[in-house]
Amino acid sequence: MHPSESRSQHFHFKILKETGSGRLGELATPHGIIQTPAFIFCATKAAIKGLLPQQIQDANTQIILANTYHLMLQPGADTVKRLGGLQKMTGWNGPMLTDSGGFQIFSLGHGGVANEIKGTQNSARPKTLLNIFEDGATFKSYIDGSVHHLTPEKSIEVQVKLGADLIVVLDECTPFHVDKSYTQRSMEMSHRWALRSLAAFDALHASERQRLYGIIQGGIYPDLRKISAEFVNEQDFFGHAVGGCLGASKEQMDDVVSLTLSLLAKDRPVHLLGIGGIRDIFHGVPQGIDTFDCVHPTRLARHGGALVPTFVRAALGTAKDKEHINLKNSQFQHDDSPIDPSCGCQTCSSLSRGYIHHLIKAKELSALQALTVHNMYTMNRVLEDIRAGINQNNFEKARDYWVST
Amino acid sequence: MHPSESRSQHFHFKILKETGSGRLGELATPHGIIQTPAFIFCATKAAIKGLLPQQIQDANTQIILANTYHLMLQPGADTVKRLGGLQKMTGWNGPMLTDSGGFQIFSLGHGGVANEIKGTQNSARPKTLLNIFEDGATFKSYIDGSVHHLTPEKSIEVQVKLGADLIVVLDECTPFHVDKSYTQRSMEMSHRWALRSLAAFDALHASERQRLYGIIQGGIYPDLRKISAEFVNEQDFFGHAVGGCLGASKEQMDDVVSLTLSLLAKDRPVHLLGIGGIRDIFHGVPQGIDTFDCVHPTRLARHGGALVPTFVRAALGTAKDKEHINLKNSQFQHDDSPIDPSCGCQTCSSLSRGYIHHLIKAKELSALQALTVHNMYTMNRVLEDIRAGINQNNFEKARDYWVST
Numbered sequence: 001m002h003p004s005e006s007r008s009q010h011f012h013f014k015i016l017k018e019t020g021s022g023r024l025g026e027l028a029t030p031h032g033i034i035q036t037p038a039f040i041f042c043a044t045k046a047a048i049k050g051l052l053p054q055q056i057q058d059a060n061t062q063i064i065l066a067n068t069y070h071l072m073l074q075p076g077a078d079t080v081k082r083l084g085g086l087q088k089m090t091g092w093n094g095p096m097l098t099d100s101g102g103f104q105i106f107s108l109g110h111g112g113v114a115n116e117i118k119g120t121q122n123s124a125r126p127k128t129l130l131n132i133f134e135d136g137a138t139f140k141s142y143i144d145g146s147v148h149h150l151t152p153e154k155s156i157e158v159q160v161k162l163g164a165d166l167i168v169v170l171d172e173c174t175p176f177h178v179d180k181s182y183t184q185r186s187m188e189m190s191h192r193w194a195l196r197s198l199a200a201f202d203a204l205h206a207s208e209r210q211r212l213y214g215i216i217q218g219g220i221y222p223d224l225r226k227i228s229a230e231f232v233n234e235q236d237f238f239g240h241a242v243g244g245c246l247g248a249s250k251e252q253m254d255d256v257v258s259l260t261l262s263l264l265a266k267d268r269p270v271h272l273l274g275i276g277g278i279r280d281i282f283h284g285v286p287q288g289i290d291t292f293d294c295v296h297p298t299r300l301a302r303h304g305g306a307l308v309p310t311f312v313r314a315a316l317g318t319a320k321d322k323e324h325i326n327l328k329n330s331q332f333q334h335d336d337s338p339i340d341p342s343c344g345c346q347t348c349s350s351l352s353r354g355y356i357h358h359l360i361k362a363k364e365l366s367a368l369q370a371l372t373v374h375n376m377y378t379m380n381r382v383l384e385d386i387r388a389g390i391n392q393n394n395f396e397k398a399r400d401y402w403v404s405t
Numbered sequence: 406m407h408p409s410e411s412r413s414q415h416f417h418f419k420i421l422k423e424t425g426s427g428r429l430g431e432l433a434t435p436h437g438i439i440q441t442p443a444f445i446f447c448a449t450k451a452a453i454k455g456l457l458p459q460q461i462q463d464a465n466t467q468i469i470l471a472n473t474y475h476l477m478l479q480p481g482a483d484t485v486k487r488l489g490g491l492q493k494m495t496g497w498n499g500p501m502l503t504d505s506g507g508f509q510i511f512s513l514g515h516g517g518v519a520n521e522i523k524g525t526q527n528s529a530r531p532k533t534l535l536n537i538f539e540d541g542a543t544f545k546s547y548i549d550g551s552v553h554h555l556t557p558e559k560s561i562e563v564q565v566k567l568g569a570d571l572i573v574v575l576d577e578c579t580p581f582h583v584d585k586s587y588t589q590r591s592m593e594m595s596h597r598w599a600l601r602s603l604a605a606f607d608a609l610h611a612s613e614r615q616r617l618y619g620i621i622q623g624g625i626y627p628d629l630r631k632i633s634a635e636f637v638n639e640q641d642f643f644g645h646a647v648g649g650c651l652g653a654s655k656e657q658m659d660d661v662v663s664l665t666l667s668l669l670a671k672d673r674p675v676h677l678l679g680i681g682g683i684r685d686i687f688h689g690v691p692q693g694i695d696t697f698d699c700v701h702p703t704r705l706a707r708h709g710g711a712l713v714p715t716f717v718r719a720a721l722g723t724a725k726d727k728e729h730i731n732l733k734n735s736q737f738q739h740d741d742s743p744i745d746p747s748c749g750c751q752t753c754s755s756l757s758r759g760y761i762h763h764l765i766k767a768k769e770l771s772a773l774q775a776l777t778v779h780n781m782y783t784m785n786r787v788l789e790d791i792r793a794g795i796n797q798n799n800f801e802k803a804r805d806y807w808v809s810t
Contacts (some may be wrong), residue, residue: 010714046763050455050770052778053755075738075763082739083759091755317478333480334487343704350458350496354488358480365455 011211011238013269021395022285024387026034027269029095029165030209031087034062036269037285037386039276039379040097040293045070045088046080048376049298050369053091058346059376059385063095065293067261068158069104073141073148077161085163096164099292100155100197102276105129105139106173132172134189150255152193156200160210168241169197171215178247179358180221187224187244191231198235210240213271219245220252229263239269243287246275254283261288278307278323278382282399285386297379301371304328304360307337307378310404320404327371332357345377407544415617416570416643418663418674426800429792432674434500434570435614436492439467441674442690442791444681444784445502450475451485451495453781455774458496463751465789466780468500469650470698473563474509478546478553482566490568502571502698503519505560508679510534510544511578537577539594557598561605566617572611573646574602576620581650585626592622592629592649595638618645618676624650625657627664628782634668634698644674649696651680659688666693683728683787687804690791702784706776709733709765711744712783727810732776736808737762750782 010030017024025036041048041056043064048056056064057340066086071077083089086096108128128140136151152170159167171190174183194214201212214237218224232240242260246253257272264270269290275281276294284292297307305324318325325332327339338348339356347356347370382402387400415435422429446453446461448469453461461469471491476482488494491501514534533545541556557575564572576595577590599619606617619642623629637645647665651658651690662677669675674695680686681699689697702712710729723730730737732744743753744761752761752775764772787807794803 045767045769046760047767047769047771050774052460052751052771052774055457070767074767077761079739079759079763081755083741083763089757089760091760093755103415334484336488346457346459350498352482352488352494354480355451355494355496358484358488362450362452362475362479364450364452365773366452366457368770369455369457369774 013239013267015267019390019393019395020286021393022386023288023290024390025269025290027095027290029211030301031093031095031165032062034095034291035387036290037281037383037390038062038291039281039297039383040065040271041292041376041379042067042293042295042298043090043092044295045074046086049302050365050372050374052377053093055346055369055373056092056376057094059373060380061094061376062380063097063291064092065097065099066090066164067104068098068101068155068162071098071162072101072150072158073143077158081161081163085161087163087165095166095225096169097166098159098162098164099157099273100168100170101150102137102155102170103173105137105150106175108139109144120332134192135169137172144249152196153200156197156204156206156212156337160201160204160206163209165210166213166239167201167210168213169215170244171193171217171244174219174245176248179217180219180224183217183219183221183244184224187219187228190215190217191228194232194235194262197238213237213239213241215241215243215273216219216264217244218260220247220256222259225256225260226263229260233263237268239271239290240264241271241273243273250280250283253280254287257284257289258287264288276379278379279403281382281386282403285390286395299374301375302368304367304371305375306356306371307375307382308340309342309401311401312340312342313404323403327353327356327367328360329357339374340378343374343378343381345374347371347377409478417671418467418644420672424795424798424800425691426798427791427795428695430674430695431793432500432512432694432695434616436498436500437467439500439696440792441695442686442703442788443696444686444788445676445696446471446784447472447698447700447703448495448497449700450479451491453777454707455770455777456781458498460751460774460778461497461781462499464778465785466499466781467785468502468696469497470502471495471567471569472509473503473506473560473567476503476567477506477555477563478605482563482640486568490566492568492570500571501569503564503567503569503573504678505573505575506555506563507542507560507575508578510542510555511580513547514542514544539597540576542577550569557601558579558605561602561609561611561617565606565609565611568614570615571618571644572606572615573618574599575618576622577646578648579624579650581653583624583650585624585629588622588624588626588649588758589629592624592633595620595622596633599637599640603642618642618644618646620646620648620678621669622649623665625652625661630661630665631668634665638668638670638677642673644676644695645669646676646678646725648678655685655688658685659692662689662694663692669693681784684808686787686791687750687808689796690804691800702780703777705729706780707773709772710774710780711761711776712780712787713745714806716806717745717747718809722808728808732758732761732772733765736760745783748779748783748786750779752776752779 214232276296335353385398389395619637649723681701740758790803794800
């Protein structure tokens with residue numbers, strides 16, 4: 001057997017159990033096996049902000065992602081390759097995913113469209129997207145304003161150099177306000193881009209150590225979602241990512257996700273892009289989502305927020321729509337309890353809410369580190385509880401532990 | 406036996422070996438035993454910037470210090486006490502020292518006098534020291550400009566609440582430019598402050614869980630140093646700290662330190678305040694210094710600097726007067742070696758120079774964390790090598806490994 005063939009054996013996706021509350025799976029990569037449903041943490045520039053690899057492992061993390069957009073600009077794909085590829089370079093050495101670079105180009109480019117794609121509010125940001133051609137997209141670097149052109153082929157080429165286990169095709173991310181006709185034309189172009197991505201992936205023999213995800217487009221339009229799902233089902237993708245606009249409300253998002261999932265091939269892992277609230281995950285899993293990613297747990301930490309179970313929030317009088325407590329709050333000044341008495345993370349094992357409150361007030365970097373460790377460990381615990389809930393047929397118990405009703 | 410007596414048994418200082426290259430000692434505290442010579446790392450606001458307690462332990466750290474000045478202003482001594490005292494609050498749970506608060510009041514107060522006290526250059530800073538009375542010093546808070554008054558008694562009271570194992574008397578830190586007559590008057594006042602500190606320490610029964618250090622004053626004047634040494638030798642201090650101006654040059658510092666050490670009681674541990682270059686430590690140890698403290702290793706890390714042995718600097722063409730390499734430097738962009746191939750720290754075990762260079766360029770917080778872990782581990786290694794060098798009578802070998810000649 002050729003070594004590359006033996007290597008490609010390292011990839012598989014096995015469904016272990018299917019229930020009305022979601023499915024249990026095993027996603028194997030050459031860098032390790034991921035038990036699904038799983039959460040993918042964002043190491044945007046090839047680093048989880050403020051953590052070292054040992055801490056990421058100690059928090060029971062299964063897989064992290066890095067952003068092609070940021071890394072192609074700094075330090076550049078060739079540099080990452082010279083430093084051994086993402087897994088070795090970061091010292092993480094576990095499973096990794098890279099996105100296509102598209103989301104950042106289009107979301108930074110349209111100015112605050114990240115929120116619009118997710119259906120939330122708009123915000124003011126510099127418009128760095130210069131043009132979208134059939135060939136690809138032209139944009140200005142967020143670092144120095146230099147002009148770059150990203151094509152489907154270029155995105156694959158960069159992602160092959162970066163070397164993540166799971167990689168994603170380039171698509172156009174449309175903002176919420178576009179109409180059905182724009183959505184359809186964009187979807188059709190994204191499908192053509194997907195075919196070009198598959199061809200580039202094959203031409204680079206990337207399957208020797210990577211697997212490619214396709215993206216389902218179609219916005220909020222059921223007939224377009226159907227066309228897009230049929231398209232990706234027919235292509236030789238390892239997995240599918242739910243992309244495009246998911247609607248303006250949580251309800252609409254649920255509908256779009258639910259419809260999309262019903263149309264997708266059942267034997268491939270399904271990733272929901274950029275969704276990471278605990279409530280959202282408990283909604284997504286029963287619909288068949290296998291993996292989630294979001295900056296939420298790590299970004300929240302940098303703003304003083306700690307994810308905690310229902311009973312902790314209830315005891316502290318936190319509003320029911322919140323999934324976290326904020327350690328900046330003066331109510332924690334003299335509180336010598338850990339953030340979450342039921343948590344086994346390094347932060348909760350040794351530090352009190354009062355001390356973390358002090359660190360935030362004193363602008364000490366250790367605060368964000370302590371909270372990032374906690375939120376990462378907690379998000380992994382949520383997914384562990386979800387998997388146990390599916391396995392033991394008590395998914396609702398897990399949901400009640402984490403989500404207020 | 407009364408429990409407090411049993412507790413106080415936890416303190417001792419034993420000299421294990423004395424040589425011309427320095428002495429080996431064992432300094433026991435209720436929170437652990439320190440092998441001397443030892444380095445004390447600065448956790449100014451009760452945190453080593455960017456690290457969590459587990460990482461401080463993993464870097465083989467023996468003892469850390471926190472600053473009374475910062476903590477009395479934020480979060481306040483009572484809050485620290487309510488959160489269990491410094492050792493418990495920080496999650497470090499190992500030996501700790503607090504300074505008196507004097508150095509910051511006088512150094513921030515005079516405007517850049519920290520450098521002047523150390524004999525280096527001046528710099529511009531707001532003058533927050535309002536007045537020095539026989540009673541104590543009045544100063545403005547660096548946080549909100551509120552006015553505070555620190556007396557010898559208040560400093561002890563605050564340090565007792567903070568709860569560090571080793572605490573220090575309040576003294577006036579004179580800048581370099583003052584003349585002999587000012588130095589003498591200041592020394593005499595500091596001696597009176599020392600007696601008041603001892604009385605306050607006794608009145609609070611602090612010896613049940615803490616030990617007090619006296620400070621030797623006298624600036625660069627041998628006759629004053631003699632008076633001050635005789636004074637502290639006669640008082641019931643557990644240890645001595647070399648304070649006051651040490652001169653304008655490295656040579657003068659060596660002379661002042663050497664003279665001072667020759668005058669001090671030999672059975673007490675001697676601490677050299679605020680000196681932490683590797684070369685300085687190799688100078689201080691043979692003169693009889695047992696402990697050192699300085700922000701240098703951790704601050705250097707935050708500026709991209711990594712302490713490395715002679716052979717690493719030589720291989721990279723670093724200037725001979727440098728004790729570190731700077732990972733910001735573009736020469737490291739594609740360098741996949743660890744910072745120091747002879748180092749066993751977590752950073753060198755998993756991350757390359759090239760990756761750390763990328764993290765610095767991308768302004769990722771993990772860079773300062775990676776470098777802080779490395780510099781802390783390295784400084785502990787330097788002191789370990791020094792102790793081994795004294796023990797095995799090959800101190801020069803250890804020096805050559807770390808200091809270029």
